[in-house]
Amino acid sequence: MESDNQQQRAHxxxxxxxxxxxxxxxxxxxxxxxTYLIIVLAGYLFWDxxxxxSKVIFISEAPFINVQFLTEKPxxxxxxxxxxxxxxxxxxxxxxxSKSIQRKALSNSNIEEANAYTLAIKELNxxxxxxxxxxxxxxxxxxDSEFRNLxxxxxxxxxxxxxxxxSGGGIGPAxxxxxxxxxxxxLIALTLGVLCAIYLSxxxxxxxxxxxxxxxxxxLSGVPSIVFGLFGFGLFVLYLDWxxxxxxxxxxxxxxxxxxxxxxxxxxxxxxxxxxxEGSLALGATKWTCIRTNVLPYAMPGILTSSIMGIARVAGExxxxxxxxxxxxxxxxPWEGLEQSTDFFFQGVMALPxxxxxxxxxxxQNEYTQSMQYGTAFVxxxxxxxxxxxxxxxxxxxxxxxxx
Amino acid sequence: MNVNFDIQEKQAQPTKPPKPVIKTKDLDFAYGDSxxxxxxxxxxxxxxxxxxxxxxGCGKSTLLRCFNRMNDLINSANIKKGTIRISDIDxxxxxxxxxxxxxxVGMVFQKSNPFPKSIYENIAYGMRIQGVKKRSELDETVESxxxxxxxxxxxKDRLNKSALGLSGxxxxxxxxxxxxxxxxxxxxxxxxxxxxxxxxxxxxxxLIHKLKKNYTIVVVTHNMQQAARVSDRTxxxxxxxxxxxxxxxxxxxxPKNSKTEAxxxxxxx
Ligand SMILES: Nc1ncnc2c1ncn2[C@@H]1O[C@H](COP(=O)(O)OP(=O)(O)OP(=O)(O)O)[C@@H](O)[C@H]1O
Ligand SMILES: [Mg+2]
Numbered sequence: 248m249e250s251d252n253q254q255q256r257a258h259x260x261x262x263x264x265x266x267x268x269x270x271x272x273x274x275x276x277x278x279x280x281x282t283y284l285i286i287v288l289a290g291y292l293f294w295d296x297x298x299x300x301s302k303v304i305f306i307s308e309a310p311f312i313n314v315q316f317l318t319e320k321p322x323x324x325x326x327x328x329x330x331x332x333x334x335x336x337x338x339x340x341x342x343x344x345s346k347s348i349q350r351k352a353l354s355n356s357n358i359e360e361a362n363a364y365t366l367a368i369k370e371l372n373x374x375x376x377x378x379x380x381x382x383x384x385x386x387x388x389x390x391d392s393e394f395r396n397l398x399x400x401x402x403x404x405x406x407x408x409x410x411x412x413x414s415g416g417g418i419g420p421a422x423x424x425x426x427x428x429x430x431x432x433x434l435i436a437l438t439l440g441v442l443c444a445i446y447l448s449x450x451x452x453x454x455x456x457x458x459x460x461x462x463x464x465x466x467l468s469g470v471p472s473i474v475f476g477l478f479g480f481g482l483f484v485l486y487l488d489w490x491x492x493x494x495x496x497x498x499x500x501x502x503x504x505x506x507x508x509x510x511x512x513x514x515x516x517x518x519x520x521x522x523x524x525e526g527s528l529a530l531g532a533t534k535w536t537c538i539r540t541n542v543l544p545y546a547m548p549g550i551l552t553s554s555i556m557g558i559a560r561v562a563g564e565x566x567x568x569x570x571x572x573x574x575x576x577x578x579x580x581p582w583e584g585l586e587q588s589t590d591f592f593f594q595g596v597m598a599l600p601x602x603x604x605x606x607x608x609x610x611x612q613n614e615y616t617q618s619m620q621y622g623t624a625f626v627x628x629x630x631x632x633x634x635x636x637x638x639x640x641x642x643x644x645x646x647x648x649x650x651x
Numbered sequence: 652m653n654v655n656f657d658i659q660e661k662q663a664q665p666t667k668p669p670k671p672v673i674k675t676k677d678l679d680f681a682y683g684d685s686x687x688x689x690x691x692x693x694x695x696x697x698x699x700x701x702x703x704x705x706x707x708g709c710g711k712s713t714l715l716r717c718f719n720r721m722n723d724l725i726n727s728a729n730i731k732k733g734t735i736r737i738s739d740i741d742x743x744x745x746x747x748x749x750x751x752x753x754x755x756v757g758m759v760f761q762k763s764n765p766f767p768k769s770i771y772e773n774i775a776y777g778m779r780i781q782g783v784k785k786r787s788e789l790d791e792t793v794e795s796x797x798x799x800x801x802x803x804x805x806x807k808d809r810l811n812k813s814a815l816g817l818s819g820x821x822x823x824x825x826x827x828x829x830x831x832x833x834x835x836x837x838x839x840x841x842x843x844x845x846x847x848x849x850x851x852x853x854x855x856x857x858l859i860h861k862l863k864k865n866y867t868i869v870v871v872t873h874n875m876q877q878a879a880r881v882s883d884r885t886x887x888x889x890x891x892x893x894x895x896x897x898x899x900x901x902x903x904x905x906p907k908n909s910k911t912e913a914x915x916x917x918x919x920x
Pocket of ligand 2: 711712713841
């Protein structure tokens with residue numbers, strides 16, 4: 248009877264279990280899970296850098312932006328910490344150390360006493376936190392220039408004095424250096440890339456040669472950035488004797504961005520309807536006229552947007568500029584103290600990615616370098632983000648204008 | 652046929668005898684290894700409308716594109732045998748400048764392809780690439796071309812608006828106007844009305860009729876009525892061969908070949 252009933256309720260469209268459906272549901276779940284995982288990871292990365300970095304960039308008083316950090320050169324930080332708190336902190340830390348050793352010894356035999364130690368350690372930790380806040384309030388920080396201008400240094404009796412390399416001042420020269428590197432390499436890469444793409448997509452005849460050119464461009468995009476760095480070092484810095492210089496960095500970065508730009512430009516040009524070319528040629532245009540008037544103008548927005556993205560990606564690399572263009576520290580801004588105007592191209596600069604690298608791995612780490620690291624990373628992220636944003640805006644605007 | 656007309660010419664001149672402007676002789680054409688045209692010989696006459704008809708893939712567009720060497724753009728395309736002479740000049744000769752040829756032999760495409768520029772700039776394009784800069788000259792040609800393509804009254808108030816805002820039929824007439832602006836003698840049209848509605852089609856047909864006074868026109872079409880309405884002569888192609896080429900009246904009323912008859916009466920194709 249029961250089975251009869253069920254059969255009555257079931258109809259041809261009623262839900263049935265099947266292995267396929269199960270697979271379908273679990274596949275959806277797996278896909279969704281990994282997508283969200285990636286989004287969460289990316290979100291965490293941005294949030295972490297933005298949170299830690301914004302502490303450096305934004306300040307509580309007007310003008311609310313740490314102008315000093317954005318404009319000044321990196322300097323040694325001179326730190327004066329109050330002696331009394333310093334000694335209290337040291338004592339507390341030593342106390343914690345001894346207590347935890349004692350607790351370890353007791354943990355197996357006498358649990359009650361061990362618990363008492365745990366409690367004491369907790370209290371000491373609280374105390375350290377309070378002391379730390381006081382220390383941060385009362386400490387004195389001077390960058391190099393400020394320190395030199397002090398009428399009298401804080402006395403040794405009241406303060407403990409320490410210096411930290413690269414932790415004071417700002418990242419002005421690195422921002423300027425990176426901007427120069429990016430714009431120069433965009434110019435070079437765009438010129439070379441677009442010329443090459445025009446030839447490949449419009450003039451070359453399909454065949455073995457074209458295939459091998461395409462293949463080598465593809466391979467070029469797979470070459471690790473450090474290899475580009477070494478290549479640039481060998482060719483531009485040593486062989487052409489340009490030295491560690493802006494121009495060597497430009498060419499190295501441009502070379503690295505070329506595969507992306509060529510591919511993107513070719514694609515943009517191929518996306519131009521055949522009718523535009525035929526229409527123009529049928530009116531008696533030469534091939535170059537046709538390309539100049541009826542292909543490039545419409546392909547240019549696409550070329551620009553993809554190229555900006557490509558360069559932004561490359562500009563973030565440390566390896567290619569490490570040997571070719573970047574200085575760890577440079578006192579003069581690029582336009583200061585030039586004897587000839589051509590010298591501008593043959594000078595090394597500071598750059599944000601290299602600065603992050605230096606600050607995070609070349610000097611001893613401490614709380615002061617950390618703020619420099621994250622501040623730099625945040626600024627860098629903002630700059631690259633601005634590039635990406637501008638290319639997106641460009642794309643949207645242009646798409647509205649030319650809709651065919 | 653040539654001989655025929657030569658005789659007519661000698662006899663009398665009550666009706667002006669037509670003069671052949673495009674002379675195709677024994678033309679074999681191939682895309683790489685696959686031959687698309689076989690042994691085509693035909694004369695196209697001055698200030699007449701010649702229609703090419705035939706089932707899809709029979710080589711109408713290919714032959715049409717031979718007349719202004721648009722096939723040069725296709726790498727694999729090559730002429731294996733035969734000649735095409737326009738005004739008695741072999742257009743595939745080495746000393747022929749393709750640019751000059753294409754100015755002389757204009758082309759209108761199946762899919763109307765206005766450039767994403769203003770209406771004015773679309774028409775002026777052909778002159779601009781020839782280096783004409785004088786505004787008055789451009790203005791004049793733009794107006795006369797648009798009038799010639801029966802589009803002037805519809806667009807005279809929006810010359811600076813984008814050509815993409817025009818209707819399909821207007822776009823196609825714009826493309827015709829653009830072709831007229833470089834002052835060709837011959838106009839090739841590859842299915843100019845295939846994307847248009849009946850009203851727009853009628854307008855283009857009317858235009859073709861009007862243009863016949865000053866231009867030699869070759870038009871490819873799949874529409875039998877259209878061929879019958881607009882053309883003086885009709886050529887029927889089948890599988891890359893020219894099956895029958897006669898006056899339109901003859902082809903539609905009294906075709907000699909059975910295939911032609913079957914095709915024009917709609918029994919295959
Ligand atoms: N670019 C090309 N490369 C190779 N083969 C081609 C090319 N263009 C056309 N063909 C071939 O040549 C033959 C003739 O093509 P064509 O375009 O001239 O035909 P059609 O008569 O214009 O047809 P439709 O009425 O469909 O436009 C076809 O078999 C086609 O496949
Ligand atoms: Mg065709």
